[in-house]
Amino acid sequence: MKTSELALPEGVEILASDTPEESAEALAEAVSAELRQRLSRADRVSLVVSGGSTPVPLFDALSRAELDWPRVTVLLADERWVPESDPASNTALVKARLLQNRAAAAQWLQLFVPGAAPRQGVSQIESRLAELELPLDVLILGLGSDGHTASLFPDAPELMQGLAPKDGQRVAIMTPPSQAQTRVTLTLPVLMSARFTALHVRGEEKLRTLARATVDPGNWEAMPIRALLRPGLNIYWSR
Numbered sequence: 001m002k003t004s005e006l007a008l009p010e011g012v013e014i015l016a017s018d019t020p021e022e023s024a025e026a027l028a029e030a031v032s033a034e035l036r037q038r039l040s041r042a043d044r045v046s047l048v049v050s051g052g053s054t055p056v057p058l059f060d061a062l063s064r065a066e067l068d069w070p071r072v073t074v075l076l077a078d079e080r081w082v083p084e085s086d087p088a089s090n091t092a093l094v095k096a097r098l099l100q101n102r103a104a105a106a107q108w109l110q111l112f113v114p115g116a117a118p119r120q121g122v123s124q125i126e127s128r129l130a131e132l133e134l135p136l137d138v139l140i141l142g143l144g145s146d147g148h149t150a151s152l153f154p155d156a157p158e159l160m161q162g163l164a165p166k167d168g169q170r171v172a173i174m175t176p177p178s179q180a181q182t183r184v185t186l187t188l189p190v191l192m193s194a195r196f197t198a199l200h201v202r203g204e205e206k207l208r209t210l211a212r213a214t215v216d217p218g219n220w221e222a223m224p225i226r227a228l229l230r231p232g233l234n235i236y237w238s239r
């Protein structure tokens with residue numbers, strides 16, 4: 001399948017690259033430009049990243065960007081409820097690959113509370129997030145082949161708390177049976193608030209997932225990524 005075969009909604013841009021490195025460089029440049037522009041207008045800015053395998057070259061490129069990093073708050077869109085010593089920890093990945101070089105000076109906001117059970121820890125995370133100014137400035141999302149983004153999984157029993165949280169929750173716990181770990185995720189209204197959103201995807205399978213997402217666009221519960229396929233979204237895809 002080719003990117004040109006996707007029937008994306010109007011206003012959704014897709015940039016295709018031959019290699020993951022090219023895609024990462026292009027996205028790192030766009031993100032840096034966006035952050036620089038926001039930093040010229042605001043005291044602090046937020047950069048929300050995703051975990052998984054796709055963003056590794058992006059993290060390497062971004063870590064070298066010339067930015068006023070002490071004024072940037074970095075956080076994840078979602079995390080697995082595991083300690084940093086676990087290979088599944090996205091926090092460990094971000095610390096090892098993004099919060100390096102120039103970006104080591106950024107402020108880190110953690111979506112995990114060591115030693116706490118998820119439902120106890122979530123209120124602490126909610127308090128940390130209360131300090132974060134909304135809308136988010138820059139958001140980089142990934143995509144799962146089931147149509148999940150962040151940790152809004154179609155099979156999570158708590159999905160509606162993530163898609164339409166009551167009482168303005170910024171974060172929700174998800175326990176999708178398809179996943180090995182309990183997840184914590186930013187809720188959809190927080191994600192949708194972002195001024196700049198990029199979807200970073202790699203490989204043919206993710207193109208087919210995007211193609212499925214363009215059918216029945218209002219059915220967010222079946223494929224939560226559909227909620228983000230709207231004007232202004234920038235998709236960075238590579239083979």
Ligand SMILES: O=C1O[C@H](COP(=O)(O)O)[C@@H](O)[C@H](O)[C@H]1O
Nearest residue numbers: 050051052053054142143144150
């Ligand atoms: O589980 C997750 O997967 C997606 C995509 O991961 P990838 O390995 O295919 O890049 C990621 O965006 C999400 O944040 C993560 O929790």
